[in-house]
Structure formats: C-alpha cells, structure tokens
Amino acid sequence: MPIPSRAFATRLITWHAAHGRHDLPWQNTRDPYPIWVSEIMLQQTQVGTVIPYYERFMARFANIRNLADADESDVLAHWAGLGYYARARNLHRAARRVRDLHGGVFPADRAAIEALPGIGRSTAAAIAAFAFGQRQAILDGNVKRVLARCFGIEGFPGERAVENELWALAEALLPDAKVVPVYIQAQMDLGATVCMRAKPRCAACPLADLCIARRENRVASLPTPRPAKPVPRRETAMLILMAGRDVLLERRPSSGIWGGLWSFPEIAAHDDAVAVANIRLGVRGSSGREMAPLEHGFTHFHLTIHPRLVEVRAKSRRAAEPGQLWMPIEDALDAAIPKPVKTLLQRLSETHA
DNA sequence: CATACGTGGCT
DNA sequence: TAGCCAAGTAT
Numbered sequence: 001m002p003i004p005s006r007a008f009a010t011r012l013i014t015w016h017a018a019h020g021r022h023d024l025p026w027q028n029t030r031d032p033y034p035i036w037v038s039e040i041m042l043q044q045t046q047v048g049t050v051i052p053y054y055e056r057f058m059a060r061f062a063n064i065r066n067l068a069d070a071d072e073s074d075v076l077a078h079w080a081g082l083g084y085y086a087r088a089r090n091l092h093r094a095a096r097r098v099r100d101l102h103g104g105v106f107p108a109d110r111a112a113i114e115a116l117p118g119i120g121r122s123t124a125a126a127i128a129a130f131a132f133g134q135r136q137a138i139l140d141g142n143v144k145r146v147l148a149r150c151f152g153i154e155g156f157p158g159e160r161a162v163e164n165e166l167w168a169l170a171e172a173l174l175p176d177a178k179v180v181p182v183y184i185q186a187q188m189d190l191g192a193t194v195c196m197r198a199k200p201r202c203a204a205c206p207l208a209d210l211c212i213a214r215r216e217n218r219v220a221s222l223p224t225p226r227p228a229k230p231v232p233r234r235e236t237a238m239l240i241l242m243a244g245r246d247v248l249l250e251r252r253p254s255s256g257i258w259g260g261l262w263s264f265p266e267i268a269a270h271d272d273a274v275a276v277a278n279i280r281l282g283v284r285g286s287s288g289r290e291m292a293p294l295e296h297g298f299t300h301f302h303l304t305i306h307p308r309l310v311e312v313r314a315k316s317r318r319a320a321e322p323g324q325l326w327m328p329i330e331d332a333l334d335a336a337i338p339k340p341v342k343t344l345l346q347r348l349s350e351t352h353a
Numbered sequence: 354c355a356t357a358c359g360t361g362g363c364t
Numbered sequence: 365t366a367g368c369c370a371a372g373t374a375t
Contacts, residue, residue, distance in 0.1 A: 042371035049361065050371085083359025086374075120373045140371045160354070188371060197369065198363070231367065257358070339360065 008150075008207070009175035009183050015206035016186030019193070021047075025054055027185075032106040032131035033064050039123045040087050047192065053082045064106060067092065068099035076260050076336040085259050090118030108132045129184055135177035137170035138184050139163070142191025147173075148223035149195060152212030156224045238264040240344070246326040247345065249337070258338045265324065 022028070024047065026038030037057060041050045057078045061067040067075065072092050079088035094116040098106055107113055108131075114124035125136035144157045147169050155162035175183050194201045200219055202208050213222045241248040241264075250265040252258050320326050327335065329349040333342060 039371070044358090044370055044372055045360080046362075046370055081360080083361090084372090086358065087372090090373085118373070122372065126371075138371085141369080142371065158355090192371080225368075228367090259358090 008173050008210070009179070011206040012186040012190060013175075013179055013182055016182060016189060019204075020186055020189040021193070025051060025058075030131050030133075032108075032127060034058060035130045036106065036119075036127055037061075037091070039126050040091050040118055041082065043087060043123065044084060045082065049082070053079070064095050064098055065104055068095040068104075072260060073336060077334070080261060080336045081339050081342075085261060087118055089254060089260055093117045094119070106131070110134065110136065126184065129180050133177060133181065135174060135180050136184075137167070137174050138187070139167055139170050140188065140191075142188045142195075143170060143184075145197065145223055146187055146191045146195050146207075149200075149213035149219060150207050150211045152216065152218070152222065154222075154224060156226055158226060162224075237267050238341075239267045240264050240348075242348065243326060245329050245349070247329055247332055247348070248320060248324060249327050249332060249335075250324045261336045261338050262327075262332070263338055263341045264344075 024038075026034045029035065038050070038054055041054055041057075060078055061070060061075070070092070072089065075088050075092045076085060079085060082088075097116060098104060102112075107116075108128075110124055110128045113119055113127055114121060119127070122138045122140050125138045126140075128134040128136045129138070144163075144166055147153060147166050148157065151169060153162065153165060153169070155165075157163055157166060174180060190205070190207075194205050202211070202214050202219065205211065205214075208214055211219075213219045239248070248265065249262040251262055252260060254260050329345055332345050333349065337345065
C-alpha cells in the first residue's frame, strides 16, 4: 500500500495550527512531570473529565518529589472519582522510583520511561515526544481510529495482528523529530474533534480526500468494533453501619475494584444482615440516580454500579477493627471513596441532617 | 491472548 | 436504555 506520509503529516500539522487544541492545562511545557501526570489521567478518560482532577492534583502535588513524599492515601483521595485507581497507585510508585533510583529526575530514555509502573508503549512515546522531543509514534484510541479509517484497516484493533499493523503504520507515517510533538497532538485532536467514533465531521477533515473509509462509505464500520460479548455483572453486599453521623468504613485491598479506596465493608449477603433493615434507598446506574425514597429506621440499600450490581445491607453496630474506621460523613465525603459509595453517603448526610 | 479495571458521554 | 466506547496498562 502506498503511504503518502509527507502529505499525511503535513496536512495534519497545518490543520492543527488552525483547529487544534493549544491551551489545555498540561500543554505549552516541556516539563515531563505535568506531561506525565496528564498522560496517565488521560488513559481511557476524556479531556473534559480530566481537567478538574488535573488542576486539583497539580495544586496538591506540584512536582515529583511532592508526589513521592506523599502518602498513597492522599494521592488516592485526589484521584477519587476519576476511576482506574491502579493508575494513581502506579503513578505514586513511579514517583518514588524516580526519587530513589533516578535522583528525582524523570528519565529521558524511552526504555527507562516505559519501565516505570503505569507507563506502557504509547504513554512512554507521548512523554518522550512531548517532554524530550524524541521521534516516537503513539497509538491511542484516536490514532487507531484515524488510521483505521484513512487506510481502511479491517479488524478489531484489540487483536494483536491488527494492532501491530497500526503500530507499523504509525511508525511509517512519522515525520521529522522536529515536528513530531505537534504531529502526534494533531492526530489526537483530529480523532477527538473531527474523526470521532460516531458522526465524524468528514467535511472538516484535512484527510477526507485520502480517506479510504470515506471513499468507500465505511466510516460507520471502521474501526471494526470489539466482538460483542455479554456485559459482565457482579453482585456483592455491603454493610452500612452508622453511629450518629459516623459511618464505618474499610480500606479495600490494593488489588481489585476500588483498590486502596475506602468503602462500606463488604459482607456475605446473609438474611440476618437485613433483619433490622428498614431504610430503603435505591440507586441505579453509573450516574447514581435514586430509584426509591429513603425511609427512616435502619439501613437497607440496593445499589447498582454499572455495569456491576452491588447490594448494600445493614446489620448492627459493632466496634471498628484494624483496617476500619469510624468517620464522620462530612469527612468521608472528602476521603478516597468510590463514587457510588459517596453518593450513598451524600444521601445519608441529607437524611440524617 | 483475554480479562480486569471506573466513570461518564452518547445513541 | 442497555450497550459501547474513551489520550491503555497490568496480569
């Protein structure tokens, strides 16, 4: 397949000058730290979601040493609500590794960057390019979509063979090192603002006349979607114990969902757990919409966490054990607590006010 | 190689 | 609305 590499990069860069995003909070710097933090936050997370978290995080952890010297719980508290908490734990671990093994200086070597926890091939390439001006190709969701459409690449990009093909294409299209940072930014901007998954704005695309998907009317079917499988669902039960305005919280294991965060203790869903339950609150869906009114008495919650199901039930008061603590609801709302649990705490604080 | 990992936007 | 997807990585 002939690759119009020069035209490809030049068009993207020219388009970017007029239509790209130039003033995101982590741009216009070559300091690897803000670039690194933003790249981690942006993994599987859209720009608009990241910005407020990024601002708060950088205000609290202004540099690598601040981050390395902080407690993990403090880092997680600033990540709470953003999701994929392994990112925060890995970011913190990596900061300590930079402090202890690299003298506090973020490494410039691509292999050394990629060796840090939480940094894979694409994130390492982005940091190497943005912070150190290296000639590195990235392959995130935006680039995969742009390349799959422009060059008519068939197959689900999650498949090894397809991903390898896309990586090879990304490498082959790479312009001179001097313009690589703006080029990869242009790729991502085009994917995010023009070549979107649904309803792409092909009329505004600088690659429209090259685009195979557009020429063959396959824009809607490229990139090939993930093979359909049943949405995974999980069910569990949680114990809500309250003493006045204090709630019992438990620090979760570092592995698994909500790792390292605080939540109500998980319990086996035995019948005796609901013997004294007579407050009902229903929350369904990721947005935490309430389904049933909150009544008085004790606690009985049904909480659906999309795409998983969590059933929360109350039992009786008991003393806190190691790894648990009684925390005022007001403080709990600010602590490192997953969104759905925080939603319940919010409802509790309103009900018991 | 397939799956787990969060939350929010979109259709 | 239920399902799919998003600036991916770790296991």
